Amino acid sequence: MLREELLRAADDLLAESGTEDALTIRAVAARAGVSTPAVYMHFADKEALVEAVCMRVWGELQRIFSQSREGDPFLALGGCARAYMRFALDHPVQYRVLMMRPSAAQAVPPAAAAEAFGYMVDAVEACMRTGVFEGDATEIALGLWSALHGSVALVLAQPSLPWPEHEALIDRAVRVAGFGTVLYSRLPGELPPSEDLAAHADAFGAALTTRPERDQPSP
Amino acid sequence: MLREELLRAADDLLAESGTEDALTIRAVAARAGVSTPAVYMHFADKEALVEAVCMRVWGELQRIFSQSREGDPFLALGGCARAYMRFALDHPVQYRVLMMRPSAAQAVPPAAAAEAFGYMVDAVEACMRTGVFEGDATEIALGLWSALHGSVALVLAQPSLPWPEHEALIDRAVRVAGFGTVLYSRLPGELPPSEDLAAHADAFGAALTTRPERDQPSP
DNA sequence: CGCCAAGGTTGACACCGTCAGGTTAACGGT
DNA sequence: ACCGTTAACCTGACGGTGTCAACCTTGGCG
Known part of the structure; x- marks a missing residue:
């Protein structure tokens, strides 16, 4: 499921960057190997x-x-x-x-x-x-x-x-x-x-x- | 002094909007009746x-x-x-x-x-x-x-x-x-x-x- | 095979912080 | 009185952000 993949990506971004403003939709999507608006398929x-x-x-x-x-x-x-x-x-x-x-x-x-x-x-x-x-x-x-x-x-x-x-x-x-x-x-x-x-x-x-x-x- | 004017504008924005993300450089400048980059004359x-x-x-x-x-x-x-x-x-x-x-x-x-x-x-x-x-x-x-x-x-x-x-x-x-x-x-x-x-x-x-x-x- | 919906992509919009470069106005020295 | 310097400001632009409309693509089913 892509949704889980996105959440894992978000977790990793948070943990690795050390700052919450690394948590951008674009970064999450890129990390999950998917285009940006694909995130909106799973999150409002x-x-x-x-x-x-x-x-x-x-x-x-x-x-x-x-x-x-x-x-x-x-x-x-x-x-x-x-x-x-x-x-x-x-x-x-x-x-x-x-x-x-x-x-x-x-x-x-x-x-x-x-x-x-x-x-x-x-x-x-x-x-x-x-x-x-x-x-x-x-x-x-x-x-x-x-x-x-x-x-x-x-x-x-x-x-x-x-x-x-x-x-x-x-x-x-x-x-x-x-x-x-x-x-x-x-x-x-x-x-x-x-x-x-x-x-x-x-x-x-x-x-x-x-x-x-x-x-x-x-x- | 414009600097004071900007700070007052920032204060007002915070108080009136009720949320901190109304505090944008552009909004502060506009409220002080000045262009956006003018803020950078007084704040790094x-x-x-x-x-x-x-x-x-x-x-x-x-x-x-x-x-x-x-x-x-x-x-x-x-x-x-x-x-x-x-x-x-x-x-x-x-x-x-x-x-x-x-x-x-x-x-x-x-x-x-x-x-x-x-x-x-x-x-x-x-x-x-x-x-x-x-x-x-x-x-x-x-x-x-x-x-x-x-x-x-x-x-x-x-x-x-x-x-x-x-x-x-x-x-x-x-x-x-x-x-x-x-x-x-x-x-x-x-x-x-x-x-x-x-x-x-x-x-x-x-x-x-x-x-x-x-x-x-x-x- | 043909259709069709779910899930993906591209491209765009508005907004953000920030900066380079041009304009203007005030001020001091000769 | 004039001119050069300088500080203050503006216009325009760049990259990045969240978000959305429109267009594919692909797999399952009649």
Whole structure:
């Protein structure tokens, strides 16, 4: 099928050129060994092609998410978060097309995106079932996603700032987001008893922190 | 000066069209009542023009930041954060040009951006001088900025998701970022005594929460 | 065999960023 | 007062882009 060939060509162009404006209809067609308007046999316009490319990326993210289904729900959620950031930092061009292309704004809800996001909502719900924190799972997942996206997007947008290296950045973002989320979930309006607050932040943050060997207590 | 006229025209185009790809050299020139290549008398290329537009936006942000210099350093930092998000949500096109245009990535460190960011670092340092939390001010400010950017950027990129309205979103992002930051700052490796942790999160988060009337304690 | 639709091609249009070359107007030195 | 220099601007053009109308081409079917 030519359609698949075109999508592969688009993927390759993105990966090889390192910039999203190498993704032109003409270049895709040429790479697939076909004339330019042939692309319009399979895609309504350029936006449709780009959207199809994004579907693949979302699918890959979805696959990555589904792989980090470990036993502990907090470890699973932390794994999702880390995998997400790693993917974005490892595939900056794809991530930029996914999230920063101008037309992504008023796009109809992309099914693949919603599906991938659903994985995160599920992971959040699994955590909530343990009773460690509570609230609206979708809202919490949105907040987490925002935090992860913020770190990687800002790194991609302003790489000249004094960033830590990738793994440290990921660690920091996941932990800050985890701590903040659990505390916020525990105090929508006023503050709960301090020891509750600390205990919950403890459990959530420590689990999100992922290091299984980190339970030697403070002296 | 024609240069100023061109920048004003570019600003107007962005504001009126509501999309960044209305910002073409030809449109800017036409709006300024001048021929297209006249733009090249004042800007080396389109990127230079866009960068100049961004300088103005950064300047405006800087002005907004400097206005929220309240007495309490936490209130000031919270004010900065809220003002930042409000600006981004109120001027989505400008914010998108600032942070999501493809060429923003490898741009030389934009002085105006660094200066505006400096305000946030200063605000963080002021907070740190109170002893409520500690760490590297630049790193913490970067983390805060990431959190703020993440929320607004994700809203702009995926507006079809079930977002809360703007003020609620701002509230949530600022509080989550604040809580997360102070907790993370208190536990780089292992956990401190719980009551310390809670107390600090308390102070920081509550202050960032901005509501001055919120000090009726829990019963 | 003859037909016909799906899928491809050629050629063109409008728009974009950019540049070479010509025109104009202001200004300073003699 | 005149002329040369120079900066600012314009006309016209080039290559590249997304897109479309019109024309083939080819394989399957009555």
